[in-house]
Amino acid sequence: MNAELLVIGDEILIGQIVDTNSSWICAHLGDIGVNVTHISVVSDDTQDIKGALSLAASRSGVIIMTGGLGPTKDDVTKDALIEYFDTELVVDKDVLIHVEEIFAKYKRVMPPENMQQAEVLANAEVMFNRAGTAPGMWIKKDDIFYAVLPGVPTEMKYLMTHEVIPRLADMHGREVHVHKTILTAGIGESFLAATIAPIEAALPNYIHLAYLPTYGQVRLRLSTSEGHHYDLSELEAQVNKYADAIKALIPEYYINDTEDTLQHTLLKRTERLGYTIAAAESCTGGYFSHLVTTVPGSGQVFLGSIVSYAEAVKEAELDVKAETIERYTAVSEQTAVEMVLGVKKRLKSDYAVSITGYAGPDGGTEENPVGTVWIAVTGLSKTVSTKFLFGKRREDNIIRAATSALYMLYRLISEENL
Amino acid sequence: MNAELLVIGDEILIGQIVDTNSSWICAHLGDIGVNVTHISVVSDDTQDIKGALSLAASRSGVIIMTGGLGPTKDDVTKDALIEYFDTELVVDKDVLIHVEEIFAKYKRVMPPENMQQAEVLANAEVMFNRAGTAPGMWIKKDDIFYAVLPGVPTEMKYLMTHEVIPRLADMHGREVHVHKTILTAGIGESFLAATIAPIEAALPNYIHLAYLPTYGQVRLRLSTSEGHHYDLSELEAQVNKYADAIKALIPEYYINDTEDTLQHTLLKRTERLGYTIAAAESCTGGYFSHLVTTVPGSGQVFLGSIVSYAEAVKEAELDVKAETIERYTAVSEQTAVEMVLGVKKRLKSDYAVSITGYAGPDGGTEENPVGTVWIAVTGLSKTVSTKFLFGKRREDNIIRAATSALYMLYRLISEENL
Numbered sequence: 001m002n003a004e005l006l007v008i009g010d011e012i013l014i015g016q017i018v019d020t021n022s023s024w025i026c027a028h029l030g031d032i033g034v035n036v037t038h039i040s041v042v043s044d045d046t047q048d049i050k051g052a053l054s055l056a057a058s059r060s061g062v063i064i065m066t067g068g069l070g071p072t073k074d075d076v077t078k079d080a081l082i083e084y085f086d087t088e089l090v091v092d093k094d095v096l097i098h099v100e101e102i103f104a105k106y107k108r109v110m111p112p113e114n115m116q117q118a119e120v121l122a123n124a125e126v127m128f129n130r131a132g133t134a135p136g137m138w139i140k141k142d143d144i145f146y147a148v149l150p151g152v153p154t155e156m157k158y159l160m161t162h163e164v165i166p167r168l169a170d171m172h173g174r175e176v177h178v179h180k181t182i183l184t185a186g187i188g189e190s191f192l193a194a195t196i197a198p199i200e201a202a203l204p205n206y207i208h209l210a211y212l213p214t215y216g217q218v219r220l221r222l223s224t225s226e227g228h229h230y231d232l233s234e235l236e237a238q239v240n241k242y243a244d245a246i247k248a249l250i251p252e253y254y255i256n257d258t259e260d261t262l263q264h265t266l267l268k269r270t271e272r273l274g275y276t277i278a279a280a281e282s283c284t285g286g287y288f289s290h291l292v293t294t295v296p297g298s299g300q301v302f303l304g305s306i307v308s309y310a311e312a313v314k315e316a317e318l319d320v321k322a323e324t325i326e327r328y329t330a331v332s333e334q335t336a337v338e339m340v341l342g343v344k345k346r347l348k349s350d351y352a353v354s355i356t357g358y359a360g361p362d363g364g365t366e367e368n369p370v371g372t373v374w375i376a377v378t379g380l381s382k383t384v385s386t387k388f389l390f391g392k393r394r395e396d397n398i399i400r401a402a403t404s405a406l407y408m409l410y411r412l413i414s415e416e417n418l
Numbered sequence: 419m420n421a422e423l424l425v426i427g428d429e430i431l432i433g434q435i436v437d438t439n440s441s442w443i444c445a446h447l448g449d450i451g452v453n454v455t456h457i458s459v460v461s462d463d464t465q466d467i468k469g470a471l472s473l474a475a476s477r478s479g480v481i482i483m484t485g486g487l488g489p490t491k492d493d494v495t496k497d498a499l500i501e502y503f504d505t506e507l508v509v510d511k512d513v514l515i516h517v518e519e520i521f522a523k524y525k526r527v528m529p530p531e532n533m534q535q536a537e538v539l540a541n542a543e544v545m546f547n548r549a550g551t552a553p554g555m556w557i558k559k560d561d562i563f564y565a566v567l568p569g570v571p572t573e574m575k576y577l578m579t580h581e582v583i584p585r586l587a588d589m590h591g592r593e594v595h596v597h598k599t600i601l602t603a604g605i606g607e608s609f610l611a612a613t614i615a616p617i618e619a620a621l622p623n624y625i626h627l628a629y630l631p632t633y634g635q636v637r638l639r640l641s642t643s644e645g646h647h648y649d650l651s652e653l654e655a656q657v658n659k660y661a662d663a664i665k666a667l668i669p670e671y672y673i674n675d676t677e678d679t680l681q682h683t684l685l686k687r688t689e690r691l692g693y694t695i696a697a698a699e700s701c702t703g704g705y706f707s708h709l710v711t712t713v714p715g716s717g718q719v720f721l722g723s724i725v726s727y728a729e730a731v732k733e734a735e736l737d738v739k740a741e742t743i744e745r746y747t748a749v750s751e752q753t754a755v756e757m758v759l760g761v762k763k764r765l766k767s768d769y770a771v772s773i774t775g776y777a778g779p780d781g782g783t784e785e786n787p788v789g790t791v792w793i794a795v796t797g798l799s800k801t802v803s804t805k806f807l808f809g810k811r812r813e814d815n816i817i818r819a820a821t822s823a824l825y826m827l828y829r830l831i832s833e834e835n836l
Contacts, residue, residue: 011628011630012440013453013454013455013457014444014448014597015440015441015442015443015444015446015447016441016599016639017441017630018437018438019437019441020436022433022436022437023434023435023437024433026430026431026432026433027433027434028433030433031433036667037431037460037461038431038466039425039529040456040457040459040486041440041457042455042456042731043455044628048456052456070629070631071607071608071611072607072608072629074626074627074629086766106807108609111609111611113612131811153431154813154814174465208509210432210434212434275730281704284711285708285711285712285720286699286704286706286707286708286709287705287711289703289704290702290704290705290708292703293703293725293816294703294812294816294831295705296778296780296812297780299727303727303755304724304726304727304728304731304735305704305724306725307704307707307722307723307725308627309711309717309720309722310721310722310765312721312766313721316764317722317765337764346735347728347731348730360713361714368591394712395712398708398712
């Protein structure tokens with residue numbers, strides 16, 4: 001089944017925001033075997049939207065539209081849809097109550113514009129939006145399915161997850177499609193590729209292996225190709241066989257095959273073992289802690305962290321000795337080790353990690369340029385520290401350092417609790 | 419002048435990567451008055467690329483293509499262009515030498531596929547790529563300009579900056595186009611719309627106002643529409659007049675009109691005043707600190723933070739009294755105030771902020787459900803605390819709480835230093 005995305009929003013065409021929705025939607029449709037063939041971004045202009053709809057309908061069976069559903073005047077998606085479908089707007093009482101309740105909850109008067117949020121196309125099935133005020137709409141016309149979604153990422157994701165994906169997954173005519181992902185960390189894409197080359201070479205032509213690298217992690221995705229109507233359980237057995245062979249080759253880099261994040265797997269394992277963790281962050285400025293605390297229930301394991309941007313804070317709150325910083329600088333193995341031992345003692349955790357480096361763009365020395373990061377981890381019986389040299393971009397360095405810290409902590413906990 | 423982007427790449431359509439190129443290109447074209455009306459993403463498929471080219475040529479005078487120029491088999495952009503323009507490939511000697519030099523520099527043997535990098539369309543002017551191996555191409559046909567660029571962001575940016583933008587900027591017949599954005603915080607989109615309604619109603623038909631909301635912030639964008647050949651300075655004066663009128667109506671919510679982020683403006687103002695800040699985070703788990711430390715040079719202002727996820731850490735590291743938590747709970751005005759005073763004292767900062775709440779999905783009480791967040795700020799002479807009730811989604815609550823904390827801190831610093 002082919003789908004295309006129609007993204008509506010001047011803010012994308014003027015370069016004000018990056019369209020992250022499309023990537024999310026494509027990946028999630030791929031997971032249920034729906035293949036996105038085109039993405040079109042058009043402005044908040046009735047004619048442009050109608051033109052793009054006609055074109056999409058001429059080549060795809062599923063059209064997912066995002067954006068332009070807000071209560072302000074520049075949002076014209078509904079106007080375009082009224083003309084395109086030759087229909088009208090009707091007030092949906094449940095949506096109206098929902099919108100009113102949201103304003104009541106925040107004890108605010110609802111501006112009249114927000115009444116419009118409850119107006120839906122007469123030919124649409126309403127997809128109730130518990131993540132916001134703009135409802136989603138599901139329309140079938142001439143055997144083509146249209147999903148109309150708000151552009152706010154959380155609302156789009158809510159409606160895709162709870163309404164659109166289940167509907168599409170239920171449809172008939174879908175090809176059997178199996179996929180499995182393996183998350184690895186601590187190994188670069190080319191080394192990983194070299195390590196698992198024998199398995200990649202042995203893959204049958206209907207199983208495809210993709211490398212999806214992000215900072216310090218590579219997700220491997222095994223998927224069966226389009227057009228193969230094999231038996232589902234046989235396909236699954238095949239994919240699992242190759243996944244297991246890959247896992248066996250990379251025991252120290254394999255994190256999970258559950259689509260969980262690295263931090264999720266770290267927290268689950270630590271919780272199961274009954275341990276707690278703490279962090280001392282310098283150049284990552286709280287990002288390590290943020291990654292950990294995005295996981296619901298992380299409070300069972302994560303006690304907290306001390307973000308010591310200033311040297312005085314390293315000394316006063318982490319018991320780093322002034323002479324250590326003076327002699328070795330704040331970006332050194334010695335400082336990293338004192339930080340990690342300091343935070344473990346202060347926060348009384350079982351495990352701890354520390355990160356100190358030059359995130360850039362300024363700072364660094366000749367010997368230790370921007371991108372140099374020391375990470376230390378400590379646990380039940382030992383302390384391990386590693387020096388990294390990332391790149392020149394601040395944002396990247398922060399993400400790569402935090403990811404490497406997650407991996408080092410995961411390794412230590414795994415090693416000490418075999 | 420209207421342009422459109424044609425992005426070629428399966429990796430975007432399967433959701434493997436987010437297309438950040440388009441946003442960059444749109445913003446930079448906008449700066450020279452070139453208006454992007456459509457972005458189309460198509461797969462590495464000759465027919466799809468040719469179809470998208472024909473469509474784009476039917477409606478725009480400039481077509482910028484990115485991607486599909488690599489040496490591997492799945493890159494077919496050149497094949498599609500040969501057919502579309504009915505032309506052939508020729509080897510460009512300068513490019514060939516350049517590609518060979520790059521391999522020589524890294525002391526690697528050049529794989530034969532890379533010879534293809536030196537093949538360019540016979541009807542194209544070569545745009546020399548000093549940032550990589552794939553050359554850019556510039557083609558004019560039937561009064562339409564085509565720029566063909568590699569998809570690697572650094573190479574695309576190099577060629578846009580040094581080749582494409584100078585060519586487009588030099589062309590005649592460009593329309594004058596002005597835009598200005600105003601960042602607001604602490605006020606919702608509909609309330610903002612109601613407040614500035616009189617100005618919106620008074621806008622001339624050639625100035626357009628758009629609302630670009632994100633968590634707790636709304637960016638307003640005033641832009642002049644297509645087809646108006648007014649004098650540039652007159653248009654700028656008009657846009658500035660309405661921008662000033664908007665700013666005058668929302669003095670307490672106006673942050674900047676520089677396209678900077680809220681945290682950037684907060685840090686700049688604090689640095690100019692010579693003050694320092696610190697944070698005590700609970701439910702935001704380090705995200706406030708992360709937002710602040712994404713700004714280069716934030717170390718001049720931001721001393722650090724204590725992320726006190728566990729109650730014991732609130733007590734030991736922030737001097738929150740055990741009886742305060744017992745009597746009022748950890749999510750209370752009293753706890754928030756003790757946290758903010760504790761971190762200010764511990765880290766010896768001039769200003770501080772604390773955040774404590776139920777991010778969800780679990781936790782909360784009947785009186786204070788998930789989404790309840792207390793934020794306190796303290797400065798030279800006073801401490802202010804506010805209770806928020808956000809939603810049910812953990813990720814959103816974290817972002818909204820951190821953004822609200824940035825805004826409260828900015829307000830207090832502004833008020834105390836008029």
